[in-house]
Amino acid sequence: MKVVTGVIGNDIHVVANRLMDLSLTARGYEVFNLGVNTYLEEFFDAAVETGAEILLISSLNGEAEGWGREVKLLKAKYKSLDGLTMMIGGNLTVGSGNAEDIVTRFKNYGFDLVCHQVDLNTGLDMLEEYMQEQKHS
Amino acid sequence: MSQLQEEREIILGNENVDSFDFDEVREFVKGADEKLFISHHFANKSKMLVQPRGGFPTYEKQFALYEFFVDANVDVLPLTIDSNTRLNDYTTAKKMLRLSEANEVDMLNGYPLVNHGYRSTRKMMTHFNHPVSLRHGTPDARLLIEIAIASGIFEIEGGPITYLLPYSKNFPLDKAFLYWKYVERVCADYSTLNKPINRESFGPLTATLVPPSITIVIQLLEMLLSLEEGVKSFSVSFSQQGSMIQDIVTGKVTRQLADYYAAQIGCEDASIHLVYHQWMGAFPMNRDSADQLINMSTVIASMVGADKIITKTREEAVGIPTKEANAQTVANTQYTLNILGGLPAITDEQEEEILTAEVHAIMEAVFNDPADTLWRKVFNSIKNGIIDVPFSPHIINHNKMITIRDAQKNIRIIERGSVPIPDRCYEYERSCCDLNKDTTSIVNDIIHDIGIMQ
């Protein structure tokens, strides 16, 4: 299964990005890693060019709130991305916040899976489960 | 007028520079006190030099930081530059400097040297009369180093590879080589007037599981690029890797091969020094643990026989350290160096042999590139993945090499990518690790290996 991944915005967390790449590869995904400092449009464009089933965005410096609202609007402009599974993980807000609220908010932004301060492997297990469910439903 | 001089006049004609007086600067360098030159201290030292890190936006705060350092018996002062200046954005740096001056809040993460200018900065440098090292991370440092040298800063850190691959995603690497060639030439030119200007490469790179062979190759190549332009004093460096024996072997092989390759291009007359960085990876949040880690680094630097050590602080995991914490590390490091005695001479011939063979093999592949200049050979080698730096964000880097720690915490290559690690060395490296696990467990090991000091 093809996954497009990368770190969004003005964020240079290379280590996290590279580990995500290695972990996804280890789990058998075909990974397209856009690296750090990636724009939202580049993520969607990469999903189109590769024909990926999953888009997994990392955001580590708490900036996600800033662009989260734009996700739905931008995605709506693409005609071939309706089947794309959207996941986001990392540090989604600055400071502390109620994890449940954050998950709800980002689901409203258009993400199917939201992992706020969740350990990498737990997050990827969630992804695997979700994809299994999708297949059966 | 020479082509270099014409270029310098254009660079220094920048609107943020207040009339650069070439003749006056030359006279200043010519007559500068030898104590300002780290190359002089290297030549006459009886102990390892201690240098902290640090830069504040305003003149007053930088001055106050230096007072603390001098009280703590510092050997070399740092001048760390803010990130706007590193990206050549002097306009934003200027704005943020004004705000920092007006509000007592630091709006920059370093000293905006270009905006302060050389006339006032020089007053600070000559007042303290210590050697100063310029720490920045700038791909195009042409203007910055001109202002630095004119200010009395006679050590310039960085290089086209070590200041690009760890920091930038898309600055064109070929341009970085050309801009650093300018830096080398200007340093070489000033070096004829008084004691030599020292150039230092930045060995830690991404500070994340970089194997010693890659570190050493990049150190040697930046050294050669510098020496071939006429630089006479150069420091190769690396940071604490996590295994004491690997550090000792790395130090020894680095020194030997630096001399060997310098001689290969007829630069035996240049003096080469070894610099050791205290742990550059993720630091423990606990300040006491951080102090222990720093102390251990100092002991290993002594075992390595470094000429200079660059320190960290107990507040590393928290943010930009206070001047108090910073000065405390200097005092502690000096104390440890003072009381250390009777260090054993330790060697590991097998490890030395393997590492040497790896470095020679990569260097040979670089030299075999058909390009006509060394910088282009190196550029092509990075583009082709012959040199591959783990965890670099740059799009040109292949990111195909995978490294992991063995049971002794040595960094080992388990996937070499396109890097020409000789087969027998590769087999040896892999044989040191337990690779019979499933791949997810190996990734978990890597995550663990990055955070070993936390």
Added chain:
Amino acid sequence: MSTNNNKLLVDIGSTYFKVSTADSIEQHFRDFNKRILDDLMHKCGDIVQSYEPENVHICSSANGGLSTLIIGLTHSYSLKYATNIAYNSGINVIDSIVFQDIEEYSIPSDLIDVVIIVGGIDSNGGVFDERLTSYLDKLNYSNVVYVGNKNDAQEIAKTVERLEILPNIIDDRLHIVETHLKDYLTNLYQQDIEGKEDIKDLYEVTGNQIYSTPFVVNKSLPLIHTSFSVTDPFILLDIGGATTDVHYSKDLVSDNIVTEQGHDRIVFKKLGVYKSRQSLIFTAENNEYAYELLMHLKVTENIYNEHSEKATKILMQLAIFLVLCKMSHYRPAYVTLKLLAMNSIVFTGGITKVLNTEDIEDVVAFFYRKILNSDHKPVTVLDSDYDIWTLGATEHAACQ
């Protein structure tokens, strides 16, 4: 390298032509009532005839270059990569189309020299459908090339006649692969120049291949320091009669593209001071600062209707301003350059015969002040003797 003392270099532009020998350089305004060869022989016959055909080297930009229309999947990859390759091969991009919205685009009426179709990495497929064919059916074009994913190539070839299939320009890491498309486009340009009746005539006086001018200029850029005091990063502006050509150092853009050359090229079609005079004026009238610039230059908008030396001068100053605007965040086009980091700005072409350094610096300073709020002042370099062209042509002639 052989000596070039015995070589004659000729550049045919849309407005001027230039003739360069070892000791002199001449330029002449073209007589549009004459064929190029007749005009050349009429004005410089003695010089041309004194050279053996194998020592005459000619380049041309007279035909305004080839035009392309690109159809791709996304802005960030297929369209961006194809546009970059097209410009660097000397081809002008007249439009780029995002395939999913292809039905919403109007069909250009002009003849398109080459259509480029691109999209998807090789393991992707099925990304194009019949909308592609129905668009192409309505389009008037001479060549069509496919550089997208492998899987779709054969399917498209079934419905699109004379489809040239080349390897994908997007690799599996989503990086650019330039070589094949670049070679194809460069050759196409070459054939086009040779095919033009007017240019074909010129083979009567030369035994060498005729090249495109931007190709020759791009060759000279790595050597520019040998003739001028130019400091990287810089841009080179060639404001001509019909188009304006910009070559810029790669570090002036933050593009995630690793390409071969240190300078990229872009063309602003219909931005020139003779053939494209009307569209230049139209662009100026739609720029809110142009009026202020005219005031600053102490003229009124009436200047647009004048045909004097003064009017030409003002139009050229306007052209400089408009090109800089198009490359800044103010009017973003295909690229936005980091103009505050630019150290030198080099001018070549006809403009250097009309404006002096002060005229140019005045406009450049106006641009920086008004648009970028800065006192930045890149060093202006005027290539008034066509040294850059000579450098490229000489270098090229020496290699032949």
